[in-house]
Structures are given as structure tokens and as C-alpha cells.
Amino acid sequence: MLLNEFLTEYDDSLGSELNIDPLGLQVIWSAFGQQIFQNRISSISNDIRNYTLNLFNHWLIKNLIDDDSVALGNGLKKIYGGKNDLNFKHACLVYLENLYVYSVIAHQDIAGLESTGVLGISKARRRWYERSGNPRLSFSHNSEAQVLVRQTMLGVSGRYKTPLVEMGFFDRQYHYSLPTAAPLWKSAETLFKNVPTLSRLYHLLRLHLRELLASNSGEPKRDFSDIPTTLTLAVIEAFPSSAVVGTRTCDFWLSITELDQGAPGALYKVLSPANRGEGLSSSSAAAVFEKAVKQPLSLEAQGKLEHVRLLEPLLGELDLLFNLMLAEKSQSLKEVQRRWEALGRNAATLKSYADPIEENVAMSSVLSATGQSRLNRLLILARQGDAPAQICTLLNYHAQVMESRGQSPWLTLVNGAQLKLHVRPRAEPTLADRPLGCWVHQYYIPQFRHLLGGLQGVAA
Known part of the structure; x- marks a missing residue:
């Protein structure tokens, strides 16, 4: 089972987080990462083929909505309140995504076609074989039509x-006619009309959907075998791999996303092909940020990079201390302190990394209420006078984070001195594993690398 089908970015408007972040640090570090990338990159949106496929699908849907000659048949009129109905747009997106994934399976032996990274392909392949290579596509927003569970959230469009x-x-309601959207759609139209494979696919899909939408049945259905091979081949010719799609669309996406400018632009320069000889294409996030901050930048852009470089050493040390607390099923506070000091840390370590954060007033404006509250508590923790007090404060902080999720803490304090672990113990790291100030969060650098690989025509 692919976990990525179920993982999303942390949203502090939701009531809980996945039980993989015992200190609740993601809401902190991800905010500083997104200050740089402005939500262009995340753990679930970093593939240029899927980026382009989603925009292409929306461009096609927008044009169908804007074209008064494209009418809904009597069957669809009874289901949707018109072409601007949000559920109608969801039905279009699901149908187009399913057509793509089945086309990939149907033509999987064609040279240059990569199925890796195609969302929903595992479930689609099961349906493909269950239906002897002839699955049925339904034009509907309902779950029965979806290859992926909750596809409108976890598929390409979501x-x-x-x-x-x-x-x-x-x-967020898929209103396309926003005042600021016109120039963006004009740029997209130029791209899609000037790339021959995309232009051809647009015309074939438009004819196909026009005929489908005119159906007088309730929810139009099509067996895959009834869809012209010219169309399914055009689908994969337009979107065969991230490398091919990136080569065709690189200039467009850099212009639209501005990922080659400002703070992300400094990271872009460090990770560009010209620097691969320096080993930076596979180096740590810390090394990438260290080199990026030396680029000529505005004060604002440089500040965004510096925020991360101030924040992460503290988060990394807190993560280390908590992991040492998880090293045994039962251990005393003194034993945790011994482990902490054996790795070259002491009561002043956390404070030394917290002080620069407290002195940087601009950092407090980045976080949400949840993130700011947590960071404030961690800064207070760092000011505790000795290691046992820091350990107890971190334990209480962890318990509060878990309680806010409706979950049990991973460890508790017994008789005021003994830690009792309720999960599997963690391996104790060495100083070589975790030198002072070691980073544990990557701030979307691996995802940025993946996106840039596609944009630069490099196979994943």
C-alpha cells in the first residue's frame, strides 16, 4: 500500500495530526518552509507531470464551461445545476484523471512511458485486470466513479x-474567472497551444467530452474499449514522463511559480545542473541552505533563508533529546541526562540555539496560532536551568501535544523520577550520527530537487 495516497500537508485547522510527529514540530518547520516556497512545493505536490496534467485538465474544463455551444444533456441536467456546479467540475476532473491512468496501463509497453508517479495506478491496475483490460469509466462526482478513495482530495486535482x-x-471552489486569473490563463493557453502534443490532445478530448456531456442518460459511462485509441495514445504522448513534460514546460512553470527568483531562486541556483559537480544535488538541506544564503539576495529573501537556519538547529536538538528519552523501556531522568551529555550536550545547549530565535522578531510573524504557541513553549523549555528540568518540560509539552490530538503520550513520568515508555524503544544515536546542531527536517529540499529534476528533463 502506498502511504502517499493518504498523506497530506499539516493543516492546523483540522483537529488532529498523524501519530508520526510526537513533538508536533511539523506545523512549525513547514510554515518556515512554505514562507520560502509559497505552497508551490510540498510533500504531496512536487511532480511537474502531475502539475501540468492538473492545469491542463482545468484549462479544458474552463473552456467547456465558457463555450455556450457545449450543452449538458437531459440526464446531466437532472444531476447538476449547470456547468458551473462544483460537483460537475469534480466529475470532469475524476473522469479525466481516470482516463489518463487507464491509458498509461493500456500502453505501458511504449518506450519512454513512465508509470512511476502516476497517482492511483495501483488501484487502477487491479480494476483493469478485474475487468479483463476493459474497465468502465463513469462521468460522476460520486465515489463509485473514483479509482482512488476520496479522489477529489487525494488524486491529481486534490x-x-x-x-x-x-x-x-x-x-477553492474552482471559480476560474477571478479578476487576477485572466493573464495566467492566457499564459496557459499559449503554452498548451504551442506544444503540439498538448494542442492535439486538447482537441481530441474536447470532442470526446462534448459528445459525452450531451448524453441523455443519467451518468454517462464508457467502457475503455469504446474510447478511440487515437485519444488514449494522445493522452500518453502528451504526458509520458516528468522529464519529457518538464522539458516542454520549464520556462512556463518558472515564469508562473517564480521558483527561480528570490529565496527559492537561491536554492534553485544551488541545486541547478551547473552545481552537480560540487555534490550539491544530493547534499543535505543544511548544506544547500548554507550555500544559498551566500547568493546575492534582497534582505527579505535572505531573511527567509536565515529563519530556517536559526530554527532548525533548535528543533533538531529537541528531537534528539526526545529520542534519548525513548531509548529504554524504563530509565531515570539522570540516565537521560547522562546520554545527553555523552553526546556533547549540556544544560546550555538548547538555550544557545533558542536565543537567536527569540532575538529575531520577524520570525514570530510566520507561524499560525498553533505553531507560534508551540514554538513559544519550546523557547521557554530551552531556558530551563538544568537538563532534568528541560527533560520534564519536554515530557509535559509532548503530553499536551498528544492530548490535543486525542492520543496517549508515548512516555510518562513515574514517581517523579522514572520514565516509562509506552511505544517501541528507539535506537540511541551516536555523536557521529547527530553532531551539534544537526538538522532533522528537510524544508522541502528533496521535493524541490524532484520538481527541478523534471523541469530540467532529468529522469527520476
């Missing part, structure tokens, strides 16, 4: 919705 909203192509 995962790549936030980046396009942030850029201004549409709002």
Missing part, C-alpha cells in the same frame, strides 16, 4: 489544488 490556488488560477 494534491495539486493548493499550488494553483496560491498562484491565482482559481479559488
Whole structure:
């Protein structure tokens, strides 16, 4: 089972987080990462093929909505309140995504076609074989039509919705005619008309959907075998791999996302092909940020990079201390302190990393209420006078984070001196594993590398 089908970015408006972040640090570090990338990159939206496929699908849907000659048949009129109905747009997106994934399976032996990274392909392949290579596509927003569970959230359109909203192509209700959207759609139209494979696919899909939407049945259905091979081949010719799609669309996406400018632009320069000889294409996030901050930058852009470089050493040390607390099923506070000091840390370590953060007033404006509250508590923790007090404060902080999720803490304090672990013990790191100030969070650098690999025509 692919976990990525179920993972999303942390949203502090939701009531809980996944039980993989015992200190609740993601809401802190991700905010500083997104201050740089402005939601263009995330753990679930970082593939240029899917980026382009989503925008292309929306461009096609927008044009169908704007074209008064494209009418809904009597069957669809009874289901949807018109072409601007949000559920109608969801039905279009699901149908187009399913057509793509089945086309990939149907033509999987064609040279240059990569199925890796195609969302929903595992579930689609099961349906493909269950139906002897002839699955049925339904034009519907209902779950029965969806290859992926909750496809409108976890499919291509769901995962790549936030980046396009942030850029201004549409709002969260998929309203395309926003005042600021016109020039963006004009640029997209220029791209799609000037790339021959995309232009050809647009015309074939438009004819196909026009005929489908005119159906007088309730929810139009099509067996895959009834869809012209010219169309399914055009689908994969337009979107064969991230490297091919990136080569065709690189200039467009850099212009629209501005990922080659400002703070992300400094990271872009460090990770560019010209620097691969320096080993930076695979180096740590810390090394990438260290080199990026030396680029000529505005004070604002440099500040965004510096915020991360101030923040992460503290988060990394807190993560280390908590992991040492998880090293045994039962251990005393003194034993945790011994482990902490054996790794070259002492009571002043956390404070030394917290002080520069407290002195940087601009950092307090980045976080949400949840993130700011947590960071404030961690800064207070760092000011505790000795290691046992810091350990107890971190334990209480962890318990409060878990309680806010409706979950049990991973460890508790017994008789005021003994830690009792309720999960599997963690391996104790060495000083070589975790030198002072070692980073544990990557601030979307791996995801940025993946996106840039596609943009630069490099196979994943």
C-alpha cells in the first residue's frame, strides 16, 4: 500500500495530526518552509507531470464551461445545476484523471512511458485486470466513479489544488474567472497551444467530452474499449514522463511559480545542473541552505533563508533529546541526562540555539496560532536551568501535544523520577550520527530537487 495516497500537508485547522510527529514540530518547520516556497512545493505536490496534467485538465474544463455551444444533456441536467456546479467540475476532473491512468496501463509497453508517479495506478491496475483490460469509466462526482478513495482530495486535482490556488488560477471552489486569473490563463493557453502534443490532445478530448456531456442518460459511462485509441495514445504522448513534460514546460512553470527568483531562486541556483559537480544535488538541506544564503539576495529573501537556519538547529536538538528519552523501556531522568551529555550536550545547549530565535522578531510573524504557541513553549523549555528540568518540560509539552490530538503520550513520568515508555524503544544515536546542531527536517529540499529534476528533463 502506498502511504502517499493518504498523506497530506499539516493543516492546523483540522483537529488532529498523524501519530508520526510526537513533538508536533511539523506545523512549525513547514510554515518556515512554505514562507520560502509559497505552497508551490510540498510533500504531496512536487511532480511537474502531475502539475501540468492538473492545469491542463482545468484549462479544458474552463473552456467547456465558457463555450455556450457545449450543452449538458437531459440526464446531466437532472444531476447538476449547470456547468458551473462544483460537483460537475469534480466529475470532469475524476473522469479525466481516470482516463489518463487507464491509458498509461493500456500502453505501458511504449518506450519512454513512465508509470512511476502516476497517482492511483495501483488501484487502477487491479480494476483493469478485474475487468479483463476493459474497465468502465463513469462521468460522476460520486465515489463509485473514483479509482482512488476520496479522489477529489487525494488524486491529481486534490494534491495539486493548493499550488494553483496560491498562484491565482482559481479559488477553492474552482471559480476560474477571478479578476487576477485572466493573464495566467492566457499564459496557459499559449503554452498548451504551442506544444503540439498538448494542442492535439486538447482537441481530441474536447470532442470526446462534448459528445459525452450531451448524453441523455443519467451518468454517462464508457467502457475503455469504446474510447478511440487515437485519444488514449494522445493522452500518453502528451504526458509520458516528468522529464519529457518538464522539458516542454520549464520556462512556463518558472515564469508562473517564480521558483527561480528570490529565496527559492537561491536554492534553485544551488541545486541547478551547473552545481552537480560540487555534490550539491544530493547534499543535505543544511548544506544547500548554507550555500544559498551566500547568493546575492534582497534582505527579505535572505531573511527567509536565515529563519530556517536559526530554527532548525533548535528543533533538531529537541528531537534528539526526545529520542534519548525513548531509548529504554524504563530509565531515570539522570540516565537521560547522562546520554545527553555523552553526546556533547549540556544544560546550555538548547538555550544557545533558542536565543537567536527569540532575538529575531520577524520570525514570530510566520507561524499560525498553533505553531507560534508551540514554538513559544519550546523557547521557554530551552531556558530551563538544568537538563532534568528541560527533560520534564519536554515530557509535559509532548503530553499536551498528544492530548490535543486525542492520543496517549508515548512516555510518562513515574514517581517523579522514572520514565516509562509506552511505544517501541528507539535506537540511541551516536555523536557521529547527530553532531551539534544537526538538522532533522528537510524544508522541502528533496521535493524541490524532484520538481527541478523534471523541469530540467532529468529522469527520476
